Amino acid sequence: MDDKKRMKWQAIATLVQNANLKGFFTGKIYQGKVKNVCVPGLNCYSCPGAVGACPIGSLQNALSEYKFKIPYYVLGLMLFFGALLGRIVCGFLCPFGFLQDLLHKIPFPIKVRTFRGDRTLRKLKYVVLLLMVVVLPVAYKFTPFFCKYICPSGTLSGIILSFTNTALFAVLGKLFTWKTSILILILVAGMMIYRPFCKYLCPLGAFYAPFNRIAIVRLSVDREKCTKCHACSQVCGMCVDPVENPDDGECIRCGLCASGCPEKALKLTVKRE
Amino acid sequence: MKKWYKTIGCILLSAIWIAIGIRNGQNEQVFMKAIKICLECVGLG
Secondary structure, three states: OHHHHHHHHHHHHHHHHHHOOOOOOOOOOOOOOHHHHHHOOOOOOOOOOOOEOHHHHHHHHHHOOOOOOOOHHHHHHHHHHHHHHOOOOHHHHHHHHHHHHHHHOOOOOOHHHHHHHHHHHHHHHHHHHHHHHHHHHHOOOOHHHHHHOOHHHHHHHHHHHHHHHHHHOOOHHHHHHHHHHHHHHHHHHHHHHOHHHHHHOOOHHHHHHHHHHHOEEEEEOOOOOOOOOHHHHHHOOOOOOOOOOOOOOOOOOOOOOHHHHOOEEEEOOOOOO | OOOOOOHHHHHHHHHHHHHHHHHHHHEEEEHHHHHHOOOOOOOOO
16 A cells, blocks of 8 residues: 555544544534544544544543543453554554654655664653553542643644633643643654654554554565565664564554565555465 | 464453443543543643
């Protein structure tokens, strides 16, 4: 699948997850029954367009509510998306991933493919998942730490809401400044580096990463066709070598490697050898 | 083949967890949070 086709999928997924279009003009969020279902990607439920719940926000809230020992419902949905799709969610369905893909297409004087310590820094997202999504919300009741201090998707929602809702605009403070700074940093970095948020910070990507090994949709390598020219790893924005490790947790299953392979040795499939 | 077992196992487990969650009313809890503007999320709380 080429990049244009994938972007169509991403645009449709973003639109479906943010189908409450009138909310963008009225500044009111959707309150229908569908909102008790988590969407697969990172899409803040306070976004005026959101018709579903964000899995990371819901998980933090469920963990910080003392009456829930284990948040079976949210974890069950996340496990379902993970086992079914793995990180194909990141490549095709996540609205914030789509935004970063668009940003990276902007011509910017500096484009960084990788740097020293890149792979090590990618482990930070697992720390974010463990610390800010699980440990701190459990330790300090009623505080979704990741949403409060990092999540750029929530900040985008806040910006949209503050433009359309004057009451909210009046109470913007230091936290909003902090979160907006993080958002700007991620957006600027996104023009230089391919998907910096997904690579280094996203707890949802960290959750889905291990599922690349077992997900129904997977990357298949035809070893007989492969000439080891490494054209696939050269086009990969996530700097993964799909021939060496097709189940790499960093692979977002965008399929660029498959379309970039001159021998057509790679493909996204549900079949197993 | 082993991977298929793991995949199917995970999907079955997820179905069980979702069912337990719904029985405990956790979906309603998610709903109650999601229909209000989360002040922390948008940077106001």
